[in-house]
Amino acid sequence: MAQQDTGQAMPPLSFETYRVLIPPILGLTLASTTTDIVVQQAHRTTGVSTFNGTAMIIAALIAGMLFLSTLTVKRFTKRFISRFIFASIVVSGLCCLALAVLHAYGVQLSLTGAVALQAGVAAGATFIKFYWLRKLRGTSAQAAVIVVFCALAISEFITFSLSFSGELMWYIVGTILTFAQFSVVRISRELGAAGDPFPAVSESYFGTNEDRFSNRSFLAVATLGIWFISVPMGMGLGFSSGEAIYMSTVPRFMVLLFVIIVSALWIRNGFASRMRAITTSIWVAMEVLLALGAVFLSIWPNTISVGASFIMGSSLVLQTFVWYLTIAFISFGWRDPFYYCTLSWVSMTLLFVAGMRLDGLITQLFPNNTPVLISIMSLFVLIGAQVVFTKLLSSPSERTERRQTAGEAITEEDIKRVPLMGVLAITPQEHPAMVQQKPDVHIATSVMEMGQRFGLTGREVEVLTLYALGHTQARVSEELKLSTNTVHTHIKRVYEKTDLHSRQEILDYIAEYGSPRP
Template identity: 75%
Template sequence: MPQREDNQAMPPISFETYRVLIPSIVGLVLASTTINIVVQQAHRTTGAATFNGTSMVIAALMCGCLFLATLMVKRFTKRFVSVFVLASTHIAALCCLALALLSAQGTQIAFELSVILQTGVALGSTFLKFYWLRKLRGTSAQAAVIVVFCALALSEFVTFVLSFSSEVVWYTAGMLLSYAQFTAVRASRVLGAAGDPFPAVSESYFGTNEDRFSNRSFLAVAALGIWCISIPMGMGMGFSAGDAIYMSTVPRFMVLLFVVGVSLQWIRFGLASRMRAITTSIWVVMQIFIALGAIFFAVWPKTVSIGAAFVMSSSLILNAFVWYLTIAFISFGWRDPFYYCSAAWIAKTILVIAGMRVDAVITRLIPDNTPVIISIMSLFVLIAAQVVFTRLLASPTERAERQQAAAPVTEEDIRRIPLMGVLAIAPQEQAPMVQQTPDVHIATSVMEMGQRFGLTGREVEVLTLYALGHTQARVSEELQLSPNTVHTHIKRIYDKTDLHSRQEILDYIAEYGSPKR
């Protein structure tokens, strides 16, 4: 019987196959570049944002409202998402336009007004990034790697070029880039979902199965790893007194070279389906960059921009990895995608800025603070490494633990599997062979069929709803997939299982499915 593998073979490289990924890449590039040039001064400094991070902190707090909303709403509707994108685009673009007009007049912009406008740019552009990550739900790990690292490299290249321009150019470019989002959105709707030609398989993300993406402890471990490495990044970007470090042409070019080089390497891994690299080596690369930055800080403390180039490169690579991690949880987690997007971005943003503030506090207490800061940076990097390599990447899966213990699958277990809440939906038709707990019995049996026939995670979701009696239209609505996508998944399920109707699936479950308890 066919078995699911950790690595999926990528389709042959052709424009026709990979063009479905282009809108997501372009959308992420547009949103990231807007933040880079407007809020982060085109990376001419290492500051997480202007005004000591004030605008980004306010944006993070406002983004917290979206996070709280995800705790109360099971899944946002397509209409809400459409309005969300429209509003975010206009907010970012109009704030950029206002900054451009005020800057062109040559007058000093009031502090409060500048903070409000830059907060609007940060918030609108960040929400647009959330939208594009949401669009990648159900996309394979290999395709996700290609998207996030292409977006990272292109965004950094555009930022580097624009860094030699004036503020008026930055703000004008930010407005144009924001409104260009409409073109990318239209293109994505024409080309369809990236998960259609590149369906997700949970094992290719971190070598684990779907159960763990619905496990709160696994989510907490992933978040803890990001937290622990974000703090030393902030400390390095604010070395040694907590202020942003000016980046001349040479360190800026170093950042570009490092980021593009690393991105090309991981794009190559994605095309070659070498997914183990993204789960292990990427953390090693980030830690090496931080370590090299600390070495340059210690050896050449008067030329801190060189050391800062290494730390800033690590921070940018972490951005791409956070996107990748978010796509994994969006694809298999049990909450709305905005939950994972907002939680990851808020945590990283706040903690990077907090790391810079740690430097400021240490400077007040210990004037000659270079050894102290480097030691604290090293401690947090060590903790991050221990958390990631011992918990996030190496711990056994819950399903394996259940199988080893031969424990029965309970209704609570079933409700925690990443089927997008399908078991909470009342079946439209009562399956004739089910007498007791039909939802639990069918879901358990479908999971077994997934293993037996090599179904992808998305196919298991679709098959569960379909076996529960839902029409293809209802499956499309609940999983937020297009009707054509649902039809394609059902066709693939038929091909893999050699079953050709809902009744044949139910008959198979009745004869070979998990016994009712």
Template identity: 40%
Template sequence: MAQASSDESVSTEARSALAPALAGLALALASFSLTVQQGHLAGLSPTFDGAATLVTCVAALAVGAAALHLKRLPKRAIFLITFIAIHVAGIGALGLAFLDATQADAHGLVELALQAASGSGSALLAFFWLRKLRATAATHVSLVVFGAVAAATLLVFFLGIAGPLVRHIATFAFSFAQFATTRASRKTAAPGEALPALPELYFGTSVERFSDRGYLAAALTGVCGMALAGGLAGTLTLSVEGSAGLTVAARIITALTAGAASLLIARYALAERERSLVATIWIALGLMMGTGTVLLALGAGCTYVGGALCAAVLLLLQAHVCYLAVAFASYGERDPYVYAAGAWIALFGFQVLGAALGTLIGAAAPGDRAPVIALMGLCTLAATQLVFTQLLSDPARSGNYVPMGVFRFSQAQASADDAGEPDTSTVPEVATTAPVPEAAPAPSPEVYIATSVIAMGQRFGLTGREVEVLTLYALGHTQARVSEELHLSQNTVHTHIKRIYDKTDLHSRQEILDYLNEYGG
């Protein structure tokens, strides 16, 4: 009965931690879609052929470059960026609503500036929520990002029907509602504490791959290729009047397809807790984009259906990009804003590039769809092939995962042995491809305990965070030291240790050490 009560409290804690992130990310994505380039997916026409989207990419680049230069953005800077972003997004939307209400004959650059301001603020708010999700269990990250995209898609669809004034007022309300969601997030535990992650479950690969530049480049290149194909598809759905908006029927197909696929992926993530979703998601993206390409090639009445499927792919890709940003932010070497900015630019920048390229090809060969269709197919094939060959085939894949807290401890211990004083400024690299010598030295006590705890965690079903806590606890750290190493409160550490005792039926540190000595390895 006590265990059931504990599980129920954990579930309640997890829901409380995830709810603000889900709501905040959904509002940020909806705000961006309603005012900037993605609005055309709900029947809205982007102004200046995606120029406002490119401005948001420049804003993302500036924040990402600052985070890269500073190594890690301080909390005060993050608070300031978020505070400014809320006001910029809201004021930009309010300015657009004023132009709609007064029907003022404003200069085009004024409208562009307001769109870009609102979109940039919304993008930075999305970055904030992706940062909040770092080190959260991969299945629950999938639940949040795909759930947020599904909710944002429905909001954009219905508000798009209501007209520009209503959607700009809604964007204003969504932006300032972020004060409530950020306040709620500060009152609950961080999602990564309530639902700690294991790095293997993000991509099914070893933790050191998250700092591999080639691995990151492959992920971004795959996103760029699929976004490029989506941008090209948008040019084939232009109406006679030249509007980038979809017909009502195609908008319904887009909303239903993207929403249903997002919910199915989120449900699948919860059902398959021990498997990476990357392969499943990319298979779905490739099949949907391929089907959309075929329908666009058929022309006639199939054009808008094919365009709707390709638009749905872009929405699902948006959710997957959020997932990738959280994965790399959780275990990569850079600040979370660096990964979020890079993912944003790869998706939206290349989508605009694809639209521009499609327009140029259409101008060079009027009425001939074949060149654009061929390029779409090539981009889709190249993106999916790259992901499967580079991201999913990891020759260094291994079950010998050492928790991040142990990496920090081992580095401090090694530096103390070499230089006489601790140095925790870097994380040691783990060699996974080097040949194993014939007579390998005996593992250090720290490595032996770490690997033994991993095996123990698998036997007793310990979570990733519990494995990290148990490793440091078995190494002799006090609860206060464990709290410091893992950046958790002492109450949270105490709760994790109590759950470990309950799951393993052990009752002291010495009993844990005796178990590791007898059954570890």
């Protein structure tokens, strides 16, 4: 049996345990499919969106306003989140419905009207994705991988199937899928948070030894790598004039095949808890697809859809990897989850569009531009893969490493020296994760205070202590010699008394209102 990379193994496969993952899988699938078929023409072209990316740029600007609001709001309230997802579904669904009705009656939309409706679909569907990523806060890396790659594979299969239909069918299906989100959201609330049965462990996400300070800095490094690799992907999608490339049936099927193979491999790794493979070989997969795409673009410049299929497959894998990293940011960062969702998505989307526009600029300067484009694409890939991934990810800063060797505690100043850590808000704002802290003692003490504050019984305090420490309900029942149903009942009563509804919310409460750390 293959050895697991982390000490956190996935529980045995059963519907009772894994059903909590079904709503986020469905939610991400429905939102992604809506974007793919309505805004990206069912991948019949490589365009980021219709109208040469304009609709997606407008959606990115709208998301940028949400990002700016996160700079002043520490945490959005539950009421705001409920209204946010309701408004997102309504806006996206009504825009799809309007497109369907207008197309059915043969109404010719003006350019402004068409762009506005497409942007509404893109923004609404994207915000729905943000909601589901937020729901995965505090979820283990293994469960996160299973969710995002299942959503990718299912979404791409539906998109490929609908690529043989017309625009009216796309708009109708987009409307149905969007309004179906209401049912999925309701089911998700009934099942609870995915982080409860699958609690997050930082080392599982980052694939490094748990004593290494570079765990959190991986997020900053990976983000920088994503920024560099997004540009050549955009250039490949718009090769060589900056216009979207038409994809016939064979290239579209190749994209589906790439996605299915990659998704199957990483879902398997997730179930096997081989998380080190996720954080390293996912880069290899993206770069191999991107490199092969560049090779075929160079060999067959007159049949560019073949090379474009490799690059499009790589871009879809990258978007899914961004989901995965966003969940990591959300789980271990101190800002509101929407901060990380908007920052990652807006950056990647704008860089995709910028890469396509760069093609057009180079075409004006160099009419026979294939060698120039391939060279620039290769340069960006080299920077992203070698300079960022190999060097910065390989070890922490020398000063930090010396302090670890000497057995000294890592200070907040050390944290600030890691590239982009402050900008990306990866470490807790008030309590950075220092090696000398005793989180078990802190949590236990804080839970006792919660017991007094909310009138919890002694048994509820015992259950909540183990639960907050990351134990599953099954493990808590073993430790306290209670039945699983009894433990579930105690946790449900704790939720009712505290008005907190997930393990992560309890940990957030402890971090903000619990006893001071030693």
